Amino acid sequence: xxxxxxxxxxxxxxxxxxxxxxxTLIRAGVPSIVNPxxxxxxxxxxxxxxxxxxxxxxxxxxxPQAKDAIKECLAVGGDxxxxxxxxxxxxxxxxxTSYTLTMAIKTVEELEGKFDIIFCGKQAIDGxxxxxxxxxxxxxxxxxxxxxxxxEMVNGELQVKRETEDGAELIGVQLPALVTxxxxxxxxxxxxxxxKLAANRAEIPTLTAADVKNVETGRLGxxxxxxxVKKSFTPDVSKKGVKIKEETGAESAxxxxxxxxxxxxx
Amino acid sequence: xxxxxxxxxxxYIENVExxxxxxxxxxxxxxxxxxxxxxxxxxxxxxxSAAEESVKAAVAYGADEVxxxxxxxxxxxxxxxxxxxxxxVVQKYKxxxxxxxxxxxxxxxxxxxxxxxxxxxxxxxTQLAYDAESDNVAWTRPAFGGNLMATILCPDTxxxxxxVRPGVFKKKTPDAKRKAEIVREKIHVPxxxxxxxxxxxxxxxxxxxxxxxxxxxxVSGGRGLGKxxxxxxxxxxxxxxxxxxxxSRAAVDAEWISHAHQVGQTGKTVAxxxxxxxxxxxxxxxxxxxxxxxxxxxxxxDPDAPIFDIADYGVVGDLFEVVxxxxxxxxxxxx
Numbered sequence: 001x002x003x004x005x006x007x008x009x010x011x012x013x014x015x016x017x018x019x020x021x022x023x024t025l026i027r028a029g030v031p032s033i034v035n036p037x038x039x040x041x042x043x044x045x046x047x048x049x050x051x052x053x054x055x056x057x058x059x060x061x062x063x064p065q066a067k068d069a070i071k072e073c074l075a076v077g078g079d080x081x082x083x084x085x086x087x088x089x090x091x092x093x094x095x096x097t098s099y100t101l102t103m104a105i106k107t108v109e110e111l112e113g114k115f116d117i118i119f120c121g122k123q124a125i126d127g128x129x130x131x132x133x134x135x136x137x138x139x140x141x142x143x144x145x146x147x148x149x150x151x152e153m154v155n156g157e158l159q160v161k162r163e164t165e166d167g168a169e170l171i172g173v174q175l176p177a178l179v180t181x182x183x184x185x186x187x188x189x190x191x192x193x194x195x196k197l198a199a200n201r202a203e204i205p206t207l208t209a210a211d212v213k214n215v216e217t218g219r220l221g222x223x224x225x226x227x228x229v230k231k232s233f234t235p236d237v238s239k240k241g242v243k244i245k246e247e248t249g250a251e252s253a254x255x256x257x258x259x260x261x262x263x264x265x266x
Numbered sequence: 267x268x269x270x271x272x273x274x275x276x277x278y279i280e281n282v283e284x285x286x287x288x289x290x291x292x293x294x295x296x297x298x299x300x301x302x303x304x305x306x307x308x309x310x311x312x313x314x315s316a317a318e319e320s321v322k323a324a325v326a327y328g329a330d331e332v333x334x335x336x337x338x339x340x341x342x343x344x345x346x347x348x349x350x351x352x353x354x355v356v357q358k359y360k361x362x363x364x365x366x367x368x369x370x371x372x373x374x375x376x377x378x379x380x381x382x383x384x385x386x387x388x389x390x391x392t393q394l395a396y397d398a399e400s401d402n403v404a405w406t407r408p409a410f411g412g413n414l415m416a417t418i419l420c421p422d423t424x425x426x427x428x429x430v431r432p433g434v435f436k437k438k439t440p441d442a443k444r445k446a447e448i449v450r451e452k453i454h455v456p457x458x459x460x461x462x463x464x465x466x467x468x469x470x471x472x473x474x475x476x477x478x479x480x481x482x483x484x485v486s487g488g489r490g491l492g493k494x495x496x497x498x499x500x501x502x503x504x505x506x507x508x509x510x511x512x513x514s515r516a517a518v519d520a521e522w523i524s525h526a527h528q529v530g531q532t533g534k535t536v537a538x539x540x541x542x543x544x545x546x547x548x549x550x551x552x553x554x555x556x557x558x559x560x561x562x563x564x565x566x567x568d569p570d571a572p573i574f575d576i577a578d579y580g581v582v583g584d585l586f587e588v589v590x591x592x593x594x595x596x597x598x599x600x601x
Contacts, residue, residue: 171465177461
């Protein structure tokens with residue numbers, strides 16, 4: 001199987017704090033990580049490779065330091081990585097991003113062969129849109145399965161277990177296909193000393209806008225983005241509530257019950 | 267693309283086994299206001315093999331017109347058939363805006379429709395408004411784990427499309443006497459053009475679906491519970507109040523309870539009449555999913571926990587003392 005996994009380097013949003021005075025994001029000192037859902041996607045891909053053979057190629061779009069994220073992925077199942085990086089890609093919304101990645105995938109396929117399956121994380125934890133995967137599938141004209149928790153080849157067919165609101169469904173999908181992955185029920189593999197060393201030494205070719213074949217420049221970056229951010233602000237949901245702290249838990253509970261009852265919410 | 271050709275505000279009514287999902291009906295509320303401000307019609311779209319109940323509900327909840335695409339190929343959701351159907355009616359009738367519930371299937375379908383058209387899509391919105399100055403829908407959504415809100419416009423292309431989180435807007439009172447125009451479209455997809463097949467369906471273990479979005483009362487547990495067995499104290503209180511059990515990401519990540527119960531940025535957005543947070547610190551990503559609740563109660567032993575900043579009633583104390591005692595009080599009051 002020839003498999004591609006799209007990965008994004010993101011700020012660890014659980015470490016982001018808001019400046020209480022300026023009400024803006026404090027991004028300094030926030031570590032950059034591989035988007036967790038992309039890590040799950042890589043594990044699902046690597047498990048297919050372990051069983052079926054073949055290779056797992058990584059593709060990331062981002063600034064030059066996103067190579068670090070690719071290297072991390074090379075140590076846990078990836079075989080080869082490519083970075084798509086150019087100032088011309090800056091300010092892209094999901095439509096422009098998915099177009100850029102689609103054209104980059106086609107360029108990489110000339111070197112690595114046509115991919116049978118393209119895996120993406122369900123969403124990236126910075127933007128949380130869950131749009132780029134399905135949009136790549138649309139540009140390529142491929143079928144898709146989103147919210148996957150497992151995927152395996154069964155008698156030549158890709159079968160994907162997909163999370164639904166009230167359980168899951170098993171979906172058979174024709175290849176080539178694109179699959180987006182959410183948190184699976186298994187752990188992702190750890191790097192070994194050897195795999196880390198090899199990943200650190202790996203050459204990661206960078207594709208600039210000029211290297212990506214057949215791109216229409218008007219569809220890249222800010223110019224190619226139909227959505228515009230009008231404003232951003234930090235949510236203020238603070239309330240002046242009632243604090244209850246009686247001698248014992250039971251007394252506090254009694255007081256709370258009385259207040260809730262008086263407020264008519266019970 | 268001539269923007270002037272695009273008129274009306276559309277709401278996609280997701281339909282499962284003949285029944286409309288709440289989020290579509292919820293969306294008819296804010297969509298009605300936006301359509302009113304634009305001086306245009308509110309149109310509902312139903313794709314189903316059994317559409318009638320959803321059509322009736324869409325009319326009762328305020329649609330001026332309903333477009334129905336009915337056919338056996340729409341029995342279960344498939345990306346290929348549903349995207350094709352929605353794309354075809356959008357191309358034919360040219361709406362100015364299209365709102366889709368941000369369910370798993372809604373978020374599967376919307377980006378394919380928007381990118382097939384080449385228009386903008388805003389994901390997972392929690393506020394909707396009409397920006398009269400620019401004549402655009404103002405789509406507001408959380409990002410960076412709920413730390414930041416962004417208002418997005420789609421100024422140059424049409425339709426403007428957004429997915430909207432379930433549970434954010436409350437359903438209006440339905441009016442069974444309302445009348446609306448019903449437009450029936452025949453769009454058929456040959457079976458060989460549907461490239462996915464549902465082989466098996468798994469209902470969640472434990473039987474009952476977890477319906478957090480429609481609950482009036484939610485009692486949630488977090489890291490403070492310490493271990494999975496302790497969810498019992500939360501369940502007891504939820505039962506006494508006739509509510510549903512929720513959970514923070516910490517509790518779900520620790521696998522104390524299934525993801526279906528998770529409230530927050532990566533879980534569900536809820537706005538019940540009463541939300542009780544037990545042993546939840548109040549990380550921003552949790553708050554992003556429940557701050558719209560009418561009354562918030564926090565029970566936590568750490569007096570500095572951020573959950574107290576957003577609580578109407580904050581009890582500083584050991585949840586293992588407070589919650590069971592509260593359950594007893596509730597039982598007495600309800601008896």
